Amino acid sequence: MNPPSSANTGHDVGWTPIAEEAMRAARVLHPESYQLPKPDRRRVLTVANQKGGVGKTTSAVNLAAALAVHGLKTLVVDLDPQGNASTALNVEHRSGTPSVYEVLLGEVTLADAAAVSEQSPNLYCVPATIDLAGAEIELVSMANRETRLKEALTSDAIDQLGVDYVFIDCPPSLGLLTVNAMVAAQEVLIPIQCEYYALEGLGQLLSNIELVQQHLNRELAVSTILLTMYDGRTKLADQVTQEVRNHFGEVVLRTVIPRSVKVSEAPGYGQTILAYDPGSRGALSYLDAAREIAERGVKNGEKQ
Numbered sequence: 611m612n613p614p615s616s617a618n619t620g621h622d623v624g625w626t627p628i629a630e631e632a633m634r635a636a637r638v639l640h641p642e643s644y645q646l647p648k649p650d651r652r653r654v655l656t657v658a659n660q661k662g663g664v665g666k667t668t669s670a671v672n673l674a675a676a677l678a679v680h681g682l683k684t685l686v687v688d689l690d691p692q693g694n695a696s697t698a699l700n701v702e703h704r705s706g707t708p709s710v711y712e713v714l715l716g717e718v719t720l721a722d723a724a725a726v727s728e729q730s731p732n733l734y735c736v737p738a739t740i741d742l743a744g745a746e747i748e749l750v751s752m753a754n755r756e757t758r759l760k761e762a763l764t765s766d767a768i769d770q771l772g773v774d775y776v777f778i779d780c781p782p783s784l785g786l787l788t789v790n791a792m793v794a795a796q797e798v799l800i801p802i803q804c805e806y807y808a809l810e811g812l813g814q815l816l817s818n819i820e821l822v823q824q825h826l827n828r829e830l831a832v833s834t835i836l837l838t839m840y841d842g843r844t845k846l847a848d849q850v851t852q853e854v855r856n857h858f859g860e861v862v863l864r865t866v867i868p869r870s871v872k873v874s875e876a877p878g879y880g881q882t883i884l885a886y887d888p889g890s891r892g893a894l895s896y897l898d899a900a901r902e903i904a905e906r907g908v909k910n911g912e913k914q
């Protein structure tokens with residue numbers, strides 16, 4: 611079976627498609643022999659798109675899991691009151707559990723709220739409980755309302771966990787929670803669903819990112835765009851892919867995440883796709899995407 615051309619990471623040029631598949635499968639089954647490079651400094655990525663259901667949570671959780679199986683310590687901060695990332699990682703998030711809400715209020719430290727996921731000892735999650743639903747309004751009247759997550763994600767706090775990567779899973783809005791995520795991160799990762807209207811609303815997202823850059827976080831950059839739910843049977847998916855690549859260029863990962871029932875089933879079992887079906891196209895594509903992100907980070911570090 612030929613992987614879609616856009617799913618080819620370009621690293622294995624010269625290999626036949628079957629050899630490529632075999633190499634990918636070997637990486638899943640023996641991740642210890644395919645360590646990914648550790649970033650020179652900790653990378654904090656905000657996964658944002660105010661459009662709902664584009665694959666923010668699925669990408670945050672599965673990219674984090676893919677980095678974790680390759681030996682990189684990774685933290686997922688669930689910043690969405692829906693708590694989907696906590697569900698997918700099977701981390702306790704009943705009301706009352708120490709969560710990102712208490713972290714934002716300054717009542718508990720990040721390390722105290724972080725739970726180790728069953729998926730991997732390298733994978734942590736700060737869960738979101740339903741209490742976070744009120745935070746958007748409660749934050750309005752608080753001091754330093756935009757920088758509360760950044761304050762909680764201090765080097766000392768993350769040092770306690772010793773993580774190399776942090777993924778912040780945002781809710782589908784551009785409210786104060788998403789602003790907190792953008793202020794706390796160096797990078798924005800935007801998942802874009804390969805479907806009609808995919809680019810709608812992106813202008814608004816980008817101008818919000820610019821505002822945060824200008825006023826709150828000079829370091830912030832859109833480092834990564836990930837195309838999700840690619841359906842190779844439709845012309846539309848290719849058109850959207852091309853349009854996004856033409857518009858955003860190198861920021862777009864070469865790897866594209868295919869639409870796959872397995873990917874959507876995994877959270878129902880409290881599992882990432884890597885645990886649920888490690889040999890599936892969904893798992894392999896998230897592994898490829900994670901590898902691209904890790905390798906790019908090192909290259910970007912060399913440029914500085």
Ligand SMILES: Nc1ncnc2c1ncn2[C@@H]1O[C@H](COP(=O)(O)OP(=O)(O)OP(=O)(O)O)[C@@H](O)[C@H]1O
Pocket residue numbers: 661662663664665666667668669690692694780781782838839840867868869870871873874875892
């Ligand atoms: N590659 C995929 N193939 C099939 N289904 C997918 C894929 N990625 C995500 N989904 C499904 O699409 C739905 C939306 O995905 P997800 O929850 O990751 O999006 P989101 O952007 O986080 O949504 P929200 O804006 O509500 O937070 C989920 O039901 C998920 O299981």
Ligand SMILES: [Mg+2]
Pocket residue numbers: 666667668690694779780781
């Ligand atoms: Mg989500």
